[in-house]
Amino acid sequence: MGKVRIQIASSLDGFVAGPDQSxxxxxGVGGMSLHEWVFTLAAWREPxxxxxxxxxxxxxxxxxxxxxxxxxxxGRNMFGGGPGPWGxxxxxxxxxxxxxxxxxxxxxxxxxxxxxxxxxxTTFTFVTDxxxxxxxxxxxxxxxxxxxxxxxxxxxxxxxxxxxxxxxxINLVPLILGxxxxxxxxxxxxxxxxxxxAIEAPGVTHLRxxxxx
Amino acid sequence: MGKVRIQIASSLDGFVAGPDQSxxxxxGVGGMSLHEWVFTLAAWREPxxxxxxxxxxxxxxxxxxxxxxxxxxxGRNMFGGGPGPWGxxxxxxxxxxxxxxxxxxxxxxxxxxxxxxxxxxTTFTFVTDxxxxxxxxxxxxxxxxxxxxxxxxxxxxxxxxxxxxxxxxINLVPLILGxxxxxxxxxxxxxxxxxxxAIEAPGVTHLRxxxxx
Numbered sequence: 001m002g003k004v005r006i007q008i009a010s011s012l013d014g015f016v017a018g019p020d021q022s023x024x025x026x027x028g029v030g031g032m033s034l035h036e037w038v039f040t041l042a043a044w045r046e047p048x049x050x051x052x053x054x055x056x057x058x059x060x061x062x063x064x065x066x067x068x069x070x071x072x073x074x075g076r077n078m079f080g081g082g083p084g085p086w087g088x089x090x091x092x093x094x095x096x097x098x099x100x101x102x103x104x105x106x107x108x109x110x111x112x113x114x115x116x117x118x119x120x121x122t123t124f125t126f127v128t129d130x131x132x133x134x135x136x137x138x139x140x141x142x143x144x145x146x147x148x149x150x151x152x153x154x155x156x157x158x159x160x161x162x163x164x165x166x167x168x169x170i171n172l173v174p175l176i177l178g179x180x181x182x183x184x185x186x187x188x189x190x191x192x193x194x195x196x197x198a199i200e201a202p203g204v205t206h207l208r209x210x211x212x213x
Numbered sequence: 214m215g216k217v218r219i220q221i222a223s224s225l226d227g228f229v230a231g232p233d234q235s236x237x238x239x240x241g242v243g244g245m246s247l248h249e250w251v252f253t254l255a256a257w258r259e260p261x262x263x264x265x266x267x268x269x270x271x272x273x274x275x276x277x278x279x280x281x282x283x284x285x286x287x288g289r290n291m292f293g294g295g296p297g298p299w300g301x302x303x304x305x306x307x308x309x310x311x312x313x314x315x316x317x318x319x320x321x322x323x324x325x326x327x328x329x330x331x332x333x334x335t336t337f338t339f340v341t342d343x344x345x346x347x348x349x350x351x352x353x354x355x356x357x358x359x360x361x362x363x364x365x366x367x368x369x370x371x372x373x374x375x376x377x378x379x380x381x382x383i384n385l386v387p388l389i390l391g392x393x394x395x396x397x398x399x400x401x402x403x404x405x406x407x408x409x410x411a412i413e414a415p416g417v418t419h420l421r422x423x424x425x426x
Contacts, residue, residue: 012397012406012422013227013395013397014227030402170225174406174407174408174422176397176401176404176406178401178402184225184227185226188389189391193225193389194387195387195413195416195417195418197413198411198412198413198418199411200408200410203408205408207385207418209225
């Protein structure tokens with residue numbers, strides 16, 4: 001069985017999204033800046049269908065996060081959608097016709113919806129019966145490979161608090177957001193972490209922690 | 214003129230002291246664990262008059278923080294004392310007869326007190342007229358050497374917010390404190406940081422940021 005791992009970018013003051021999140025601005029004010037380090041990388045651009053890009057100390061970290069990946073879990077806002085029901089003409093999320101995941105993606109939501117089959121191997125399955133069910137479905141889909149929890153903060157924090165995560169990867173960016181959503185608020189002081197590594201890269205430090213069960 | 218640098222340990226959720234701080238427990242519940250990585254080091258034990266200890270990746274970081282140091286700034290709680298006035302028989306802080314600083318130390322407080330001359334080159338000067346005055350006095354005492362702001366969170370945060378800090382060193386420990394005092398709450402989103410380095414060491418990551426003025 002593969003690992004369950006969180007992969008998330010955080011500001012130095014602990015925010016994984018900025019304030020005033022909305023359907024138009026799901027990362028909140030300033031939140032997009034958390035990801036600038038990755039947009040310039042060839043290793044990120046290629047699976048997103050973009051040419052060019054840099055190779056630097058972040059490259060092996062990004063390649064590793066894409067390797068051995070069997071399924072992805074995310075919250076509804078990260079898929080793309082407001083707080084209401086899907087409506088009669090629901091859209092297909094932020095990720096375009098050929099989403100960059102290329103594996104089954106499980107979206108936690110309160111609103112039922114038929115699965116969406118996209119180009120390039122990505123399917124979105126909408127799970128309405130909670131985090132345990134979503135993880136079970138993701139594990140089944142992933143087989144021996146890993147399940148990645150990509151966010152947002154609420155979904156990732158719920159899995160951490162429930163003790164269902166094996167590995168926490170934080171891409172720490174030297175940014176002060178001042179407000180927004182924190183990953184580690186409410187996960188509880190019972191969460192025991194062991195530092196696995198810290199990799200310095202341009203404009204970001206890649207931290208990896210093992211959850212001690 | 215030397216640099217003004219903050220040197221502080223933080224939990225992964227951003228707390229530099231735990232909850233329920235008191236005169237008896239100035240670091241709050243769990244706060245002492247933020248410093249465990251340093252207590253085992255020979256480089257820390259020697260200036261504290263203790264024998265033995267380890268040498269590891271943290272050693273050069275600790276040695277560097279002790280080098281070129283001309284003065285230290287701290288809040289009253291870090292010196293050692295509750296919120297009230299000093300009283301008729303004030304004690305001389307947490308740091309013993311031979312404090313580990315060996316340089317002039319400036320203590321921000323609301324209560325006047327005569328300077329304290331300790332063994333080993335440490336003097337405590339109590340400053341009641343604000344952070345600008347305290348920094349000016351520390352700079353004068355430091356000459357060409359650096360001024361280190363050692364905490365607590367409130368004092369360090371005030372200097373960051375006022376744009377008076379050149380370098381921010383965070384020793385990031387894989388601990389969830391869940392509550393307490395955060396360094397970066399309230400410093401404002403105008404604080405611009407540039408990552409200088411990240412050093413992985415046993416049980417801690419040493420992060421250094423330059424403040425962009």
